[in-house]
Amino acid sequence: MLNAVAVPLVYMFKGSLDGIEKPIEKANLNLELKSAQIKYSESRADYMAQINIWIVSHNHSSTIHSIYLKKNGSFFSGNDIDPYSKKGQKVNVVYPELTDQLTVDLGTFIKKEKDRERFNASALEISQDKVFKFSLLLLITAERYMDGFEEFHPNDWKLVFEYNLNKQLELPLTFDIHDSNPKRAIKWEPEGFSK
16 A cells, blocks of 8 residues: 555656756856966976966856866967867866966976865865855976977967856966066067967
8 A cells, every 4th residue: 555655656746846957957157267377488398377267156056077278279280189179188176276376487386286285176066156266277288390399379268167967168268478487588578479
């Protein structure tokens, strides 16, 4: 007798939820780019980048599953297989919001990056209606050619955030060249960048 009553109740309960959107599906992320700066390392074809972002999840908490840095078009002008224009460079960790970290040399930048408090960017919990302030510290390596390295194009980049149940949000950005970037002696222009 118990089974005969339980089965209709289960179906009645299931039916009452049909068509109702789950709270997590209603969650929306709002992103605000605070700064995006980049600096060329003279010793290698590496660029140190720092991006500061504020993020809020409305209507429900959210979980970010992945973050990618992508280039609109090609970063490497001579390379058909450009990792920055396909899926992008995956961001593995984020840091609590940081002050300027690009005043140091490359070795110090890498060492400090490893020693800092960090969060896993593949399981980043964003509480509802609370501002989460964080920084990305990235090392971007340029393509090497016979006559030197590809110079960096600071325009037309974006960060792609994949979150919750197959949701995606893109944050366009243009890098500002850091004040401490080395200068070309001839014209006193920032070294390592193309216009």
